[in-house]
Amino acid sequence: MTWFETLRTAGDAVRAHRLRSLLTMLGIVIGISSVVLTVGLGLGAQDKVRDQIDALGSNLLIVSPGSSTGTGGVRGGFGSSSMLTLADAEAIADKAVAPDVARVAPTTSTTTSLAAGTTNWTSRLVGTTTTWEQVRSRTLASGRFFTADELTTGADVVVLGPDTSNELFSFGSPVGQTVTVNGASLTVIGVLEASGATTEDSNEDDLAVVPITTAQRLGGSTSIAIATMYVEATSADTLSAAYQEVNAALLTAHDVTGEEADFSIATQDALLETANSTNRTMTILLAGIAAISLLVGGIGVMNIMLVSVTERIREIGLRKALGATPSAIRRQFLIEASLLGVFGGVIGVSIGVVGTVVLPDLIDQPVSISAPAIAAALLVALGLGVGFGVYPASRAARLTPIDALRSE
Amino acid sequence: MKAHGADARPILDLTGVRKTYSTGAVAVEALRGIDVQINAGEYVAIIGPSGSGKSTLMHILGCLDVPTEGRYELAGRDVSDLDEAELAAIRNREIGFVFQQFNLLADMTALRNVALPLVYAGVPGHERERRARQALERVGLGDRADHRPGELSGGQQQRVAVARALVTEPAMILADEPTGNLDSVSTDDVLGLFAELHEAGRTIVLITHDHEVAEQAERVLTIRDGEISEAVVVP
Numbered sequence: 001m002t003w004f005e006t007l008r009t010a011g012d013a014v015r016a017h018r019l020r021s022l023l024t025m026l027g028i029v030i031g032i033s034s035v036v037l038t039v040g041l042g043l044g045a046q047d048k049v050r051d052q053i054d055a056l057g058s059n060l061l062i063v064s065p066g067s068s069t070g071t072g073g074v075r076g077g078f079g080s081s082s083m084l085t086l087a088d089a090e091a092i093a094d095k096a097v098a099p100d101v102a103r104v105a106p107t108t109s110t111t112t113s114l115a116a117g118t119t120n121w122t123s124r125l126v127g128t129t130t131t132w133e134q135v136r137s138r139t140l141a142s143g144r145f146f147t148a149d150e151l152t153t154g155a156d157v158v159v160l161g162p163d164t165s166n167e168l169f170s171f172g173s174p175v176g177q178t179v180t181v182n183g184a185s186l187t188v189i190g191v192l193e194a195s196g197a198t199t200e201d202s203n204e205d206d207l208a209v210v211p212i213t214t215a216q217r218l219g220g221s222t223s224i225a226i227a228t229m230y231v232e233a234t235s236a237d238t239l240s241a242a243y244q245e246v247n248a249a250l251l252t253a254h255d256v257t258g259e260e261a262d263f264s265i266a267t268q269d270a271l272l273e274t275a276n277s278t279n280r281t282m283t284i285l286l287a288g289i290a291a292i293s294l295l296v297g298g299i300g301v302m303n304i305m306l307v308s309v310t311e312r313i314r315e316i317g318l319r320k321a322l323g324a325t326p327s328a329i330r331r332q333f334l335i336e337a338s339l340l341g342v343f344g345g346v347i348g349v350s351i352g353v354v355g356t357v358v359l360p361d362l363i364d365q366p367v368s369i370s371a372p373a374i375a376a377a378l379l380v381a382l383g384l385g386v387g388f389g390v391y392p393a394s395r396a397a398r399l400t401p402i403d404a405l406r407s408e
Numbered sequence: 409m410k411a412h413g414a415d416a417r418p419i420l421d422l423t424g425v426r427k428t429y430s431t432g433a434v435a436v437e438a439l440r441g442i443d444v445q446i447n448a449g450e451y452v453a454i455i456g457p458s459g460s461g462k463s464t465l466m467h468i469l470g471c472l473d474v475p476t477e478g479r480y481e482l483a484g485r486d487v488s489d490l491d492e493a494e495l496a497a498i499r500n501r502e503i504g505f506v507f508q509q510f511n512l513l514a515d516m517t518a519l520r521n522v523a524l525p526l527v528y529a530g531v532p533g534h535e536r537e538r539r540a541r542q543a544l545e546r547v548g549l550g551d552r553a554d555h556r557p558g559e560l561s562g563g564q565q566q567r568v569a570v571a572r573a574l575v576t577e578p579a580m581i582l583a584d585e586p587t588g589n590l591d592s593v594s595t596d597d598v599l600g601l602f603a604e605l606h607e608a609g610r611t612i613v614l615i616t617h618d619h620e621v622a623e624q625a626e627r628v629l630t631i632r633d634g635e636i637s638e639a640v641v642v643p
């Protein structure tokens with residue numbers, strides 16, 4: 001019996017019980033489509049995080065107050081001593097101390113209410129220095145960034161993020177207008193270009209940037225803490241040298257040893273790694289659940305194939321009486337199970353792909369289509385069909401023709 | 409051609425064949441020592457009451473089942489030496505079966521039902537179709553090739569089954585109560601076909617409990633309680 005003939009026989013059997021075949025495939029369909037979707041979600045989230053971290057700037061070191069234990073984990077700080085100051089920023093910016101550091105941008109960050117006329121909007125007030133614009137690779141959509149003079153004098157000027165500008169001035173041009181913060185009137189001198197890297201918890205396009213001196217005055221204290229210091233290395237090659245220099249400079253400035261460091265320095269790669277490791281855990285967890293549903297789907301195929309063998313015992317007997325060898329019968333049922341697996345896999349992949357196209361619009365999360373994941377899913381579906389078809393098929397093959405023919 | 413000459417070699421040769429079914433504690437002796445030779449080209453009827461072991465005998469003759477004891481030689485080969493695949497090949501090429509229940513596959517057209525043994529014989533598709541069509545024409549159903557069994561009368565279904573039995577050109581046709589479910593007209597049709605096949609030189613073994621049907625054969629064997637006895641040869 002040729003393979004083509006076997007395939008045709010198996011196809012006929014699948015078609016003869018259309019509804020049952022469909023229900024049998026359901027488990028595999030659900031399993032495969034959820035694998036495609038969860039892997040797509042995981043990859044989408046990773047891409048998004050990478051975009052966000054890339055959007056921070058390039059060749060960056062991110063210095064935060066508080067000691068660290070390896071990547072990510074933060075030990076409790078030492079009260080007021082675990083602070084970063086403007087003096088620290090100046091020390092790092094010193095070419096003699098850290099020759100591989102190109103620029104330093106210390107930033108403070110507070111949540112404040114902004115007002116323009118009768119419109120109120122709560123946003124992030126970022127105090128920083130003139131270097132922020134380059135360090136964070138931001139450009140201006142209109143107007144200008146503040147100058148060194150304005151930084152020294154603590155001028156009442158503000159650069160708005162595009163979202164903030166839209167909220168306060170409803171898409172009009174805000175440059176030259178006034179924004180009130182904590183009773184002080186700030187003149188809008190510029191609006192930032194959208195960064196494109198925006199999440200619910202950190203919107204890089206909804207912020208108001210002011211000179212750090214102004215931020216400290218508005219905050220009512222000169223010692224307002226520096227939340228993050230962005231340090232740009234001269235190039236990608238000098239990033240690790242810059243890391244060592246910044247570390248040494250801060251240890252000296254704070255007069256502490258490496259073990260009692262009251263700050264932590266992270267690279268973009270390290271941030272990416274931290275973010276991805278949580279992501280990966282989630283993806284693996286979800287994919288695990290999907291894999292279990294695939295297993296259940298496979299058992300469903302086996303169950304139906306066993307029922308089908310019992311139900312078609314006369315047909316098997318007849319085929320054997322007409323000259324079917326045990327291996328021909330085994331092949332027929334094995335191919336039937338594989339067809340169920342492959343059809344289920346194809347339908348599952350189609351649903352998964354449609355899902356990856358539709359889902360981003362529904363849940364505001366990017367979903368990637370991964371060709372290797374799809375290929376693997378199809379292979380797994382085929383494997384499930386074959387794997388769970390082996391037992392029913394060999395049961396069918398082992399039936400003696402007479403037992404099969406006699407049964408009513 | 410009549411196969412009663414001195415040089416006739418038995419195509420079927422049973423010596424001391426016994427078949428015991430053990431269902432739990434009870435053992436049923438369906439066949440108790442059958443000695444029978446059937447020569448190539450003979451038309452033999454086996455007649456006996458219900459439960460006498462007719463079907464059991466036919467299953468053994470057709471290599472669908474194996475004897476518990478005794479020796480069965482088919483065309484000179486001891487069947488007990490053959491494995492499942494070899495038995496399948498014998499059933500496929502040397503034997504054509506006709507059953508009381510027709511045993512056609514309901515999802516397939518008459519043509520595909522008839523072609524089924526050729527599938528397992530490895531005959532290519534177009535050749536299969538040609539031969540299946542020929543066989544259907546031979547049983548007078550050339551115009552029903554594309555009908556499914558459900559669309560045919562009982563007599564027509566049995567003729568399709570006969571076409572399926574002869575499509576591989578087997579040396580021997582084994583029929584178990586082929587007319588058991590048919591009226592007298594259809595019975596005559598089917599018996600007419602058997603007579604033609606016999607004329608063409610095929611060995612035919614026909615199992616029945618109907619004396620009128622048995623009279624069509626040249627030789628009648630009577631089976632009773634698993635033991636066989638030769639009846640008077642019909643003139």
Ligand SMILES: Nc1ncnc2c1ncn2[C@@H]1O[C@H](COP(=O)(O)OP(=O)(O)OP(=O)(O)O)[C@@H](O)[C@H]1O
Nearest residue numbers: 429431436438457458459460461462463464465617
């Ligand atoms: N699989 C089996 N298990 C146990 N006993 C069986 C089995 N098959 C047949 N028998 C017994 O063997 C005996 C012969 O059965 P068989 O089917 O050969 O009779 P038969 O002559 O064909 O009868 P009928 O004319 O009713 O078809 C019966 O007593 C039957 O009960």
Ligand SMILES: [Mg+2]
Nearest residue numbers: 462463464584
């Ligand atoms: Mg019977």
